[in-house]
Amino acid sequence: MIKIEVDMNQCQHYGQCVFEAPDNFTLNDDDKLEYVAEAPDSERDNIEAAVDVCPMQAIRIVE
């Protein structure tokens, strides 16, 4: 299991992560990010890609 943390003070809700890991990240109708804080290990590549593309660098994987 991978644990994900998003710093919601940093997050500007750009939603770039939504394309890389759609199972964990979504933008709701109010343009706000919603995320699931746990992902199976099989999702690691996608979660790491989401970390990479975040313009605010607000996402991290808790090891």
Add this chain to the structure above:
Amino acid sequence: MGGLRAAESLRRSGYTGAIRVVGEELHAPYNRPPLSKEVLASDVTHEAVAFPSRAEMGDVEWMLGVRATAVDLDAHTLTTDDGSVQEWRALVIATGLRARRLDFAPIAGRHVVRSLDDAMALRAELTEGARVVVVGSGFLGCELSATARKLGCEVTIVTPSVEPMIRPLGDLVAKEMRRRLTDEGVEIFSGVTVAAINGEASVDSVELSDGRVLEADVVIESVGSHCNIEWLEGTNLDVSDGVLADNAMRAVTTDGVALDDVYVVGDIARFPNPMFDDVARRIEHWNIPTDTGKRAGAVLAAHLADDGSFADVVAKPFAPMPSFWSNQFEIKLQAYGLLGLVSDDDIRVLEGDLSDQAAVGYYRDGRLVGVLGIGMKAALLPYRKQIAEGGI
């Protein structure tokens, strides 16, 4: 950033051999967008903007504060400014851009913002009431103007352009951005250039091409950039605008030959993107070092593995979605695609209202090639998908 992403991708793609990253800056790779905003407005350190270091990167060797000065593609050697010559089996070109400077005497008060050290030097001078002249009205110039204004400075933009950000955004949105920036108290002088920067020890005033003189304490030059290609002189690479690469990010020679052991990543890379056409372009958007670094790392790892997978990896189409964003005051711009491909007649509001929140479409030959959101974010997602699928 491009070098970091290429190294990470090499490791992730199974390459276990030695990797050495040579970089001119003393700092480990960091995120540049905060340099025009958060780093100027508060006490942000390198640690806060540095990219996280991944476990698989533990045995990568970093040579920081060292600049590449020459390369020999036949002898497979790299010369650096510390006098050493290094051998390599494969080379990734990721030297990026540097800020262009105005051609005036170097006095205190003149700034550019490209590196963390640049931003920290400027930060000390953006005090309340300081008179700041920003030269250039691209995204960087406008973001710096907004940040300085929010810090209580008196800000004037001096630009040869008709409207701020007109080249990337087009006339329709650029006009609206002028209105918003002006409403926030930023003065904009268009259609003029800087004729002189006056002052003995430090900046006193800026003289414009139309004869006007602006009193100033600080001049910020955001007048574009140069590609760092001087170290490639003497090679047969095509360096007519950045460094030409094919769709696998392999460097291409002036004879049109793609080299399997030399790669180009980041905003110095001029490469074709099949999402749009077969024209090679340099794209100075934030996502490009990451996308091209990952691509180059994967292709190079296959080349080094020599396990027969190379041709398949090269043939896999690489079509990264260009994407940028810009924060100015409370205005949040976000875009997907290549807005600059489009003429002013082919830009129209898709949703919302320009004076409030809006999604704006950029069309080429009837196909959607770009979308810009002012405020809107989730609404852009279907348009992003449409662009990725060919714009129909």
